[in-house]
Amino acid sequence: MAVFNIVVDDDPLQRGIFAAAVGGAFFGTFMGLFLMRVNRRxxxxxxxxxxxxxVAVLRSAAKGPVPEDPAERAAAARLVAHQLEETRRNRWWTLGVTAAFLLLGGWLAVTSSPWWWCWVAMWCALLGWSLVLPARLHGRLAELQA
Structure with missing residues (x-):
């Protein structure tokens, strides 16, 4: 906090810009390292x-027509199987973090500001997607392996 007070005056705009720059640097570093790992896998x-x-293999793994080329079809099926395994492996973390943020958002919406219901809605959407995704991946894998 001492560094913060030395670098930034009492101006709220300067404080906000400084906090955004520091937060963005930390977030960018973390996400860059995380996405490098995901892309490598x-x-x-x-x-x-x-x-x-x-790019065609990545697109066909997600949606669209099944590729005619057997090599591309096999690569897309491997990718979907990988995504399914990652989803299965991370399901408890996903549900736990989502539930924690839903509870936090609900508590803040009741005790602080109704605007927190937007936060709750976003986490409800993410929870719904995390519950629908495995079935969607199973269906796509069946299409690619047929």
Missing amino acids: TRVAVGDVAPDRR
């Missing part, structure tokens, strides 16, 4: 696919 799951076909 995704590349391993996809396997040897020509660089010009990698």
